[in-house]
Amino acid sequence: MQPEFLSAGFVSALFAIVLIDLVLAGDNALIIGLVARNLPKNTQRKVIFWGTFGAIAVRGLMAVLVVYILDLPGFMLAGGIALVWIARKLLTPEESSTASHAVKAPATSFAAALRTIVIADAVMGVDNVLAIGGAATGSVLLIMLGLAISVPIIVWGSQLVIRLVDRFPSVVLLGGAVLAWTAYSIVVREPLLATWFAGHAATKLVAAILIFSIALAPWYAARLSPQSQPLVVLLPAVLVWLLGVEVAASAWKLQGEYGLEAVRWLGWLPLAAAWLWLRERIGLRNLHRPLPPRTSVE
Amino acid sequence: MLLIRRSPRANATVRTVSAGGELFVAAVVICMILASFGDAIDPAMFGEAGLEFAIFDLGGEFSVLAMRDWHLLQLLLAGAVLALGISVLRVGSAAIVKALRPAARRVLSKVPI
Numbered sequence: 584m585q586p587e588f589l590s591a592g593f594v595s596a597l598f599a600i601v602l603i604d605l606v607l608a609g610d611n612a613l614i615i616g617l618v619a620r621n622l623p624k625n626t627q628r629k630v631i632f633w634g635t636f637g638a639i640a641v642r643g644l645m646a647v648l649v650v651y652i653l654d655l656p657g658f659m660l661a662g663g664i665a666l667v668w669i670a671r672k673l674l675t676p677e678e679s680s681t682a683s684h685a686v687k688a689p690a691t692s693f694a695a696a697l698r699t700i701v702i703a704d705a706v707m708g709v710d711n712v713l714a715i716g717g718a719a720t721g722s723v724l725l726i727m728l729g730l731a732i733s734v735p736i737i738v739w740g741s742q743l744v745i746r747l748v749d750r751f752p753s754v755v756l757l758g759g760a761v762l763a764w765t766a767y768s769i770v771v772r773e774p775l776l777a778t779w780f781a782g783h784a785a786t787k788l789v790a791a792i793l794i795f796s797i798a799l800a801p802w803y804a805a806r807l808s809p810q811s812q813p814l815v816v817l818l819p820a821v822l823v824w825l826l827g828v829e830v831a832a833s834a835w836k837l838q839g840e841y842g843l844e845a846v847r848w849l850g851w852l853p854l855a856a857a858w859l860w861l862r863e864r865i866g867l868r869n870l871h872r873p874l875p876p877r878t879s880v881e
Numbered sequence: 882m883l884l885i886r887r888s889p890r891a892n893a894t895v896r897t898v899s900a901g902g903e904l905f906v907a908a909v910v911i912c913m914i915l916a917s918f919g920d921a922i923d924p925a926m927f928g929e930a931g932l933e934f935a936i937f938d939l940g941g942e943f944s945v946l947a948m949r950d951w952h953l954l955q956l957l958l959a960g961a962v963l964a965l966g967i968s969v970l971r972v973g974s975a976a977i978v979k980a981l982r983p984a985a986r987r988v989l990s991k992v993p994i
Contacts, residue, residue: 595952608884676893677886707882744884748891753902755885755894760906761953764913771920784921791917795910805895 585722593725599718599761600729606673606758607714608736608744609707611638611700618696618703626693634700639734641705642712646726649716656774662713663770663794669710670762670798673755717765720772756802763798767791779833786829793822813862817855824851904967909960912948916956919949 586592611634619630652658690696711733719725736744748754771780771787780787796819804815828847837843885891898906951959 591952591954595954598957599953606883606885610882610884610887613882613887673883673885674895676895741884741887745888745891748885748894749888751902752888752890752894752898753906755891756898756902756906757909760910760913763910764953764956767913767917786921788914788918788921791914791921795914799910802895 585720586725588724592720593722596718596720596722596725597728599765600715600725601732602754602758602761603711603714603718603765604729604733604736605744605747606755607669607711608733608741609704609711610741611635611704611707611738612741614703614707615700618690618699621691622693622696626696630690630693630696630700633697635738637697637701638704638708639738641701642708642733643730645705645708645712646715646730649712650719650721650723650726653716653721653769659717659769659773660776662717663766663773665710666714666717666762666766666769667794667798669714670759670766671800673762674759674799674801676801714762714765717769718761720768759799759802760795763795766798767794770794783829783833786826789822789825789829793819793826796822813859816858820855820858821851824854901964901968905960905964908963908967909957912951912956912959912963916948916951 586596615631615634618634619627622630653662690699715726715729715733719729767790770776770790800815800819804812807814825847828843828850832838832843832847885894890897948959
């Protein structure tokens with residue numbers, strides 16, 4: 584259901600889009616600089632203008648495509664899963680933050696430079712467009728507003744964004760949480776699952792906690808002691824188990840049987856114990872492995 | 882590459898985030914999970930204004946069942962209020978614990994009784 588213009592739902596979706604635009608903004612200036620650095624000055628100016636124009640055009644095209652794609656059955660679920668991965672990746676610190684993987688070498692011609700910039704922006708903008716599409720709840724107006732906000736960020740706002748997130752790193756955390764919330768919202772709106780969710784309302788809570796536990800794992804993993812680190816895997820695994828048992832019970836039409844309840848609430852315990860034992864064994868084996876002999880470097 | 886990767890603080894946000902910012906986002910996440918809890922409950926399960934009212938309706942709008950319809954801004958506001966409440970409780974309880982803790986025997990502030 585699309586929110587009414589300037590209603591609380593509309594303003595909330597717009598806020599989510601602005602936040603997503605901020606935290607998922609790509610570094611186009613760096614890409615353009617890397618691509619065009621070996622070109623003559625005159626061509627560089629043309630590359631900057633047409634590269635920016637091409638990036639905006641590709642972003643607009645992808646935004647329109649996302650609106651139609653998310654309407655197809657199954658794509659909301661896929662989009663939700665992709666958003667969980669995007670949120671997790673957003674919160675995971677990257678070691679080499681200066682290099683860009685999208686650009687391998689500087690371009691030698693105007694056409695090659697333009698092609699590289701457009702492809703790099705398309706690759707970098709997929710997550711942004713998907714997240715905006717999810718937050719816009721099918722409203723083309725919100726998509727257009729999201730695009731209108733992301734374009735100035737692409738063209739002029741990079742330093743502003745960097746200064747904002749450097750001063751308030753919690754904006755990135757909040758962005759991750761909003762992405763996870765958007766992922767939950769579009770997964771439960773999936774037409775293929777709507778009937779099933781209506782019949783199994785309690786699974787919505789399990790799905791929500793599962794999505795948050797996977798998407799925000801880098802955050803709470805950083806706060807856990809080394810002994811508690813297995814929780815990062817165990818918590819989502821137990822929630823997947825609960826969902827799996829519910830799906831199996833509805834597929835085989837099993838309801839309220841003692842055996843089923845025992846499997847649902849206790850069945851994961853042996854698996855978790857086996858995994859913890861195996862993890863410990865592998866850890867011990869790596870600890871006792873003899874170090875490779877030292878080679879002297881002359 | 883994302884713009885946030887250009888800032889070392891934002892890149893490692895899970896380690897560099899301030900305690901207040903972290904508390905606020907954690908409170909927002911709790912509100913989001915509560916909203917999904919409200920979404921997961923079938924109101925018909927409890928009958929009309931029966932057990933539902935007794936358990937979940939803590940005063941009209943501010944109930945878990947009502948939270949299912951909350952938008953992001955409402956969740957952010959609720960998260961801010963929750964974080965503020967937790968901070969006040971933390972400061973207040975720390976002050977009470979400090980007042981209850983006896984001073985060392987020979988310290989100057991020790992009141993002779």
